[in-house]
Amino acid sequence: MTSTLTRWRAPAGYALGALLLFAVAPALLSDFRLGQLARYLCFAIVAVGIALAWGRGGMLTLGQGLFFGLGGYAMAMHLKLTDAGAGQLPDFMLLYGDTSELPWWWEPFRSPAVALAAVLVLPMGLAALIGYAVFRRRVRGAYFAILSQALAAAFAILLVGQQATTGGTNGLTNFQGFFGFSLLDPVNRRTVYFLIAAVLLLLMIGVRQLFLSRYGELLVAVRDSEERVRFLGYDPALVKLVAYVLSAGTAGIAGALFVPAVGIISPALIGIVPSIQFVIGAAIGGRASVAGAVIGAVAVAWAQTTLSEEFPAAWTYFQAGLFIAVVAFLPGGLVSLRRLLARRGPRVAEVPA
């Protein structure tokens, strides 16, 4: 009885999630609100990767904005070049640029295949380099978090300084088309929403499967006792690297989808503050579970939009307070409330997923 219940709980939850995302939300929400939801879902995709790297792997990824930004800028550069047309410069370069030449590193992004590949390869490749250097040297805990944060900040600062080639503080914006479809057409904007919802669900299912795999168990072991894992003949650095690189790829995808959904990517969206906010959503919802992290990310993003419209000053304090309260009193996040309430029932020994 109980085992059938537990076996079907996750698939039923995902079916309900799909129903909400694909039927209920589009039916109830205006185009404007649906566009906002698309933005929240992008943050939720980042949270899926955070649940993997932080929730399971214990790596406090406080700099996911770096990877979100790489994916976002890769996509945005492609859209800008397509908008401009063959042989033309993107509009902002004509405005600020001092040359009439396209910088060499923009050129490859004309190709849709290269741009799409870059959305994954840039964040994952960079994460592999960072992770290899960092995990080999056994940098972890707060040092890892601060390093991640510093890298995200450095990337944002770099972008601000290169106004002529990156759009600087303004970032890249005013996209007209998305792979041949006009982004001005509301129907196409809804399609972008559906695309984002589908990607989110697929990534959730994929990461959940990873949690249930032997690798998922190994990752928990590395999180709890890296030294012990080393004495079992594994290289913990490699185990962590896989989770970190996958979380970077996830953030890259989120950034790439954010661009057509919201119509902008800029340094302000990828620096320190957004990087912390990515983590706060996952922490409040429950970082050890995919669904918890996703729900937390959507809820926090929604609350931010709604509450900061009404009480712009109070929101920051409220968010910080909520974060501290959850971390201090409910380290498993809000989803762990359910387990806390169900304490009286039989204890399930399997790792929750």
Next chain:
Amino acid sequence: MTTPDEPLKGLRITDLRVSFDGFTAVDGVSLTVGPGDLRFLIGPNGAGKTTLVDAVTGLVPATGSVEFGGTELLGRPVHRIVRLGIGRTFQTATVFENLTVLQNLDIAAGAGRSPAALLRRRKGVPDAVARALETIGLTDRRGDLAGTLAHGRRQWLEIGMLLVQDVQLLLLDEPVAGMSHDERAETGGLLRRIAEDRTVVVIEHDMDFMRTFASSVTVLHAGRVLSEGSVADVQADPRVQEVYLGHSPGEPVAAPAGGSAGGED
């Protein structure tokens, strides 16, 4: 990894030295543990026993030479040494508390798994894991979180994790510290069975336990080998009686478990 009829391998340590900021914790130790031996390594607190095992397993840098089955170990990273068939436990049992007994053993058994195998779910109980569960007597607790095990059973789980790794040399750091009398006896029997087809080195303070189960003994003191031989040889050695047990020479060695040797720390 190993075939059953592969000859047992021995451990040969030559002139091993480990220093921490000028303090020499292991000071030119040479010792040989024959294949299939159940060797006890004893000595007062701070004698360098744990440090010696740390050096063998690659955890602290050392000079000299450590060979296992003719292969030099010094200079290799920890996980490579493990893959040569050398496993250890720690003074405080470290198991993965948030994973079940079964998951703990399954991870221990899996260092050779391919990435593709790692990405799949575990189906059922692998044979080696089932055998280890029987050997350490935890079959009926395999679904429990390791964090819920009592101290003695955690030590057994740790030993089980070495068994599924198919190690040929086990280095156990005070495996019976904090165990009840019955648990000690059971653990001793377990070690004997394990030593039938492996080489085992046990660091221990408990003299009764050592007398009952050791096949040979090495006494360390202040980073050097003080005495070596059978239990009887070592007990008869006046230097051992003086330095280690704090008895004047001639007095029979009948120190209770722990006693002046520091016991269960």
